[in-house]
Amino acid sequence: MFIASDDIFHKVWILAKTLNPMENEHQFNELQTVRLKVNGEQHELLLLPWVSLLDALREHLDLTGTKKGCDHGQCGACTVLCDGKRILSCLTLAVLKEGAEITTIEGVVRGNQLHPLQQAFIDHDAFQCGYCTPGQICSAIGLFKEGKAKTREDVKELMSGNLCRCGANIGIIDAIMEVKDGGMYE
Amino acid sequence: MAIKPNIGQPLNRLEGRQKVTGSAKYAADYHVPQLLYGYVVNSTITKGKIVRVDTSAAKALPGVVEVLTHENRPGLAWFDLQYADMDAPPGTVFKPLHDNKIRFNGQPVALVVAEEFEIARYAASLVQLDYEEEPFVTSVEANLSKARPAKKGIATALKPPPPAPTGNFEKAYEAAPFKVDAEYYHGNEHHNPMELFATTTVYEGNGKLTIYDKTQGTINNQLFVANVFGLRYKDVRVLAPYVGGAFGSGLRPQYQLFLSVMAALHLKRNVRVVLDRHQMFTLAHRPQNLQQLQFATDENGKLTAARHAAFVETSSYEDYTEVISSWSHRLYPISNTRFEYKVVPLDLSTPTDMRAPGGVTAMHAIECTMDQLAYKLGIDPLELRLRNYAEVDPSTEKPFTSKALRECYRQAADSFGWSNRNPEPGSMTRGNKLVGYGMATGVWDAYQFPSRIEAILTKEGKLMINNAVTDIGTGTFTVMTQIAADELGLPIEDVIFGYGDSKKPFSMFQGGSSMTSSTGVAIVMAAKALKKKLLEKVKEMSDSPLADADEKDLVFRNGRIALVNEPSVHINFQEIVAANKGQAIKTTKMGKPHLLKLRKYSKMTHSASFVEVEVDKDLKTITVTRAVTAVAAGKIINPRTAHSQISGSMVWGISKALQEESVIDENLGKYVNANLAEYHIPTHADVHQLEVIFAEERDELINELGVKGVGEIGLVAMPAAIANAVFHATGKRINKLPIHFDELLE
Numbered sequence: 001m002f003i004a005s006d007d008i009f010h011k012v013w014i015l016a017k018t019l020n021p022m023e024n025e026h027q028f029n030e031l032q033t034v035r036l037k038v039n040g041e042q043h044e045l046l047l048l049p050w051v052s053l054l055d056a057l058r059e060h061l062d063l064t065g066t067k068k069g070c071d072h073g074q075c076g077a078c079t080v081l082c083d084g085k086r087i088l089s090c091l092t093l094a095v096l097k098e099g100a101e102i103t104t105i106e107g108v109v110r111g112n113q114l115h116p117l118q119q120a121f122i123d124h125d126a127f128q129c130g131y132c133t134p135g136q137i138c139s140a141i142g143l144f145k146e147g148k149a150k151t152r153e154d155v156k157e158l159m160s161g162n163l164c165r166c167g168a169n170i171g172i173i174d175a176i177m178e179v180k181d182g183g184m185y186e
Numbered sequence: 187m188a189i190k191p192n193i194g195q196p197l198n199r200l201e202g203r204q205k206v207t208g209s210a211k212y213a214a215d216y217h218v219p220q221l222l223y224g225y226v227v228n229s230t231i232t233k234g235k236i237v238r239v240d241t242s243a244a245k246a247l248p249g250v251v252e253v254l255t256h257e258n259r260p261g262l263a264w265f266d267l268q269y270a271d272m273d274a275p276p277g278t279v280f281k282p283l284h285d286n287k288i289r290f291n292g293q294p295v296a297l298v299v300a301e302e303f304e305i306a307r308y309a310a311s312l313v314q315l316d317y318e319e320e321p322f323v324t325s326v327e328a329n330l331s332k333a334r335p336a337k338k339g340i341a342t343a344l345k346p347p348p349p350a351p352t353g354n355f356e357k358a359y360e361a362a363p364f365k366v367d368a369e370y371y372h373g374n375e376h377h378n379p380m381e382l383f384a385t386t387t388v389y390e391g392n393g394k395l396t397i398y399d400k401t402q403g404t405i406n407n408q409l410f411v412a413n414v415f416g417l418r419y420k421d422v423r424v425l426a427p428y429v430g431g432a433f434g435s436g437l438r439p440q441y442q443l444f445l446s447v448m449a450a451l452h453l454k455r456n457v458r459v460v461l462d463r464h465q466m467f468t469l470a471h472r473p474q475n476l477q478q479l480q481f482a483t484d485e486n487g488k489l490t491a492a493r494h495a496a497f498v499e500t501s502s503y504e505d506y507t508e509v510i511s512s513w514s515h516r517l518y519p520i521s522n523t524r525f526e527y528k529v530v531p532l533d534l535s536t537p538t539d540m541r542a543p544g545g546v547t548a549m550h551a552i553e554c555t556m557d558q559l560a561y562k563l564g565i566d567p568l569e570l571r572l573r574n575y576a577e578v579d580p581s582t583e584k585p586f587t588s589k590a591l592r593e594c595y596r597q598a599a600d601s602f603g604w605s606n607r608n609p610e611p612g613s614m615t616r617g618n619k620l621v622g623y624g625m626a627t628g629v630w631d632a633y634q635f636p637s638r639i640e641a642i643l644t645k646e647g648k649l650m651i652n653n654a655v656t657d658i659g660t661g662t663f664t665v666m667t668q669i670a671a672d673e674l675g676l677p678i679e680d681v682i683f684g685y686g687d688s689k690k691p692f693s694m695f696q697g698g699s700s701m702t703s704s705t706g707v708a709i710v711m712a713a714k715a716l717k718k719k720l721l722e723k724v725k726e727m728s729d730s731p732l733a734d735a736d737e738k739d740l741v742f743r744n745g746r747i748a749l750v751n752e753p754s755v756h757i758n759f760q761e762i763v764a765a766n767k768g769q770a771i772k773t774t775k776m777g778k779p780h781l782l783k784l785r786k787y788s789k790m791t792h793s794a795s796f797v798e799v800e801v802d803k804d805l806k807t808i809t810v811t812r813a814v815t816a817v818a819a820g821k822i823i824n825p826r827t828a829h830s831q832i833s834g835s836m837v838w839g840i841s842k843a844l845q846e847e848s849v850i851d852e853n854l855g856k857y858v859n860a861n862l863a864e865y866h867i868p869t870h871a872d873v874h875q876l877e878v879i880f881a882e883e884r885d886e887l888i889n890e891l892g893v894k895g896v897g898e899i900g901l902v903a904m905p906a907a908i909a910n911a912v913f914h915a916t917g918k919r920i921n922k923l924p925i926h927f928d929e930l931l932e
């Protein structure tokens with residue numbers, strides 16, 4: 001099957017069926033209540049158990065700032081912060097994140113005040129189409145927290161999970177370095 | 187007196203805040219009520235027909251609303267012409283779900299529509315299809331015997347076939363003291379914008395649709411939808427205010443648009459169809475090609491003969507072409523030429539223009555051939571270019587409207603430190619690395635298309651500019667606002683640019699680096715017409731202090747019209763609106779190139795790229811450590827966004843030379859790396875120092891703004907410069923892109 005052969009959700013489904021062969025499809029399709037805390041707000045959602053965190057945010061909470069570029073953990077466009085750590089929301093099932101503090105790009109801005117990194121992205125023209133931008137910003141905030149990146153080369157290496165097809169790479173790294181060197185990210 | 191405080195300023199992108207806060211909405215981001223999700227099923231064979239369709243298992247799944255295939259799809263427009271979009275090449279347009287014939291691997295064969303995305307996707311895997319397979323071909327190299335000239339058609343107007351031969355190539359080549367005969371090969375490439383192709387169709391009732399689509403041409407897609415589905419133009423509205431990159435892939439309507447609209451009309455519901463990354467490889471792509479070049483020079487390095495033959499992939503159903511073989515003759519004077527272009531029809535989807543189509547393909551081959559000639563002649567590669575520098579367009583003998591290529595060479599070479607190069611291959615090292623310097627020239631057309639602008643002085647005294655054009659990340663929104671602001675003497679904040687909407691006045695699709703000239707010039711024309719109208723109103727006003735003033739003594743500045751010599755004597759825009767009974771004042775104007783005047787000239791942009799590579803002595807891994815590109819593209823309206831266009835293109839150059847290729851398994855007829863993990867593009871760690879220089883180029887002829895466009899020129903010279911640098915580092919000529927390190931291993 002062209003579409004489903006490498007499709008992770010399909011595999012999850014097959015796995016579930018193998019583990020419990022008596023379970024019929026109808027049960028499997030049953031909606032579940034999932035409580036998610038996103039950008040400080042509690043939400044209660046009715047979701048199929050194999051809905052990704054990315055699709056839950058986008059399709060069920062209308063938080064479309066988080067982008068889908070591949071759905072396979074290969075591009076970084078879907079990066080969000082989960083208890084301060086950067087994660088790929090396309091590779092995360094929403095049901096597994098009950099009780100976690102999730103921050104999306106919509107929660108990075110402080111009231112009306114842009115996060116210093118957001119401002120730096122604008123100042124360094126660190127995007128063209130802007131599609132990879134929310135993921136780049138969330139990823140960089142996660143990177144600051146990790147504290148591993150010391151040099152520009154470190155930052156480039158540790159940001160390489162976030163692709164940018166427009167080729168705004170230099171602007172992106174410049175923006176991150178400015179904020180990192182200024183220590184303005186806390 | 188025209189004061190231009192905004193043009194030439196490196197303004198930040200006006201939509202920056204939306205893009206960094208996630209509030210910028212792309213085609214799949216619209217939250218519409220009662221939304222259905224469509225998921226596409228693609229063929230698993232490459233050629234043949236569908237002999238059995240069984241959708242029962244899919245349909246039985248709770249939540250599935252409909253499964254559309256060629257057997258049950260609604261009736262549609264019958265004639266091919268109605269499917270044709272503005273960019274359709276000659277041939278028969280591919281019509282999704284039209285019949286049971288399979289023309290390429292991954293062809294859409296069914297659409298599952300369900301209440302939830304996850305259900306639609308799962309149900310798609312339950313659709314059963316049986317096929318009858320036929321033999322297929324997917325390689326240009328293996329099918330050169332099928333090469334033939336391309337059919338001609340309307341869309342080929344911009345892509346003329348190669349010119350007739352000049353002089354006597356055979357004789358001149360035979361007699362020449364220095365010659366190079368080389369073959370170049372490029373694999374397929376996919377645009378792979380970060381945004382997935384997506385369409386959200388809102389069913390408004392009464393045959394009306396609002397469509398959020400990923401496209402480079404809102405009007406192109408509006409016409410397509412109306413024609414195919416038999417709707418009235420005014421009932422179809424296509425919106426694309428934000429486009430997550432496209433690079434040519436959004437020039438033609440893609441099949442998710444067709445399928446989403448079909449399902450919405452059929453079910454009378456709102457429907458979203460998003461392609462996945464794998465499916466993105468079943469659309470537009472840059473064609474694989476094989477090029478043969480034979481170039482010769484006299485004793486002094488002057489080119490005397492050139493043959494350039496291109497064999498380029500097209501599909502089995504359309505004759506897509508690019509301009510490839512004749513570029514050398516627009517750059518270098520050569521008296522004996524023979525240029526050929528042949529299509530090789532393969533069982534793949536039709537290729538589509540991808541950033542600098544044809545140009546970057548050709549210039550890689552031409553500029554690597556020039557590098558080889560320089561080595562044969564024993565002269566510096568840059569010196570060889572200068573000895574063959576064309577003061578007039580060699581292909582037409584027409585003068586250029588402007589050409590600052592010499593400046594590009596000089597400034598880029600200086601900044602790069604080209605004079606430090608030891609020409610001996612393998613002679614420069616840095617620790618365990620071989621260091622190579624390479625250079626190449628870039629050239630691109632300066633297009634301008636008709637565009638219609640509506641200019642409105644609003645009730646609030648602001649300027650509103652409306653046009654259907656998109657901004658695919660190019661900076662169009664910001665640049666157009668700058669042009670409009672200066673034309674009417676307003677601060678940026680008082681200009682509202684309405685775009686990305688087919689309801690707005692006509693624009694061509696965004697391609698060919700043409701928008702700044704096309705839309706920009708139309709804005710100038712419309713603003714001029716609006717100013718004239720405002721001046722007439724001013725004269726009519728009862729107590730107007732400017733009633734007797736001569737037009738040339740008046741200036742538009744800071745939202746008012748004032749006497750040049752006595753600025754205190756003025757009228758505010760708001761007063762004019764008030765005198766107009768509080769009504770907005772409107773004009774509409776078509777901007778067009780000055781075809782008659784420009785017929786006497788050649789219009790081109792140029793660039794020169796200088797590249798340093800490091801090649802690991804043992805592992806042969808290649809790194810582009812630094813690159814300088816100088817560009818001559820007329821007036822630069824916004825140096826910041828233009829800089830991003832060029833440096834982004836340079837990253838594309840690294841990608842094309844060293845990384846990206848869609849690899850086809852010829853036994854299966856499909857791409858085996860159809861995902862972003864295996865389709866390599868540069869990551870942050872692959873991008874090092876990139877310097878962009880804009881050579882001063884005043885062009886009073888080309889158009890009112892003196893602009894030429896920067897979307898593609900930054901890419902054109904890079905792959906050849908990189909390949910030449912790899913040769914300089916290693917002594918090996920690798921004429922197949924992308925260059926892999928294993929080809930450099932002993």
Ligand code: FES
Pocket residue numbers: 067068069070071072073074075076077078079088089090091
């Ligand atoms: S969408 Fe999650 S990594 Fe690409």
Ligand code: FES
Pocket residue numbers: 126127128129130131132133163164165166167168380430431659
């Ligand atoms: S800005 Fe377009 S993909 Fe990064």
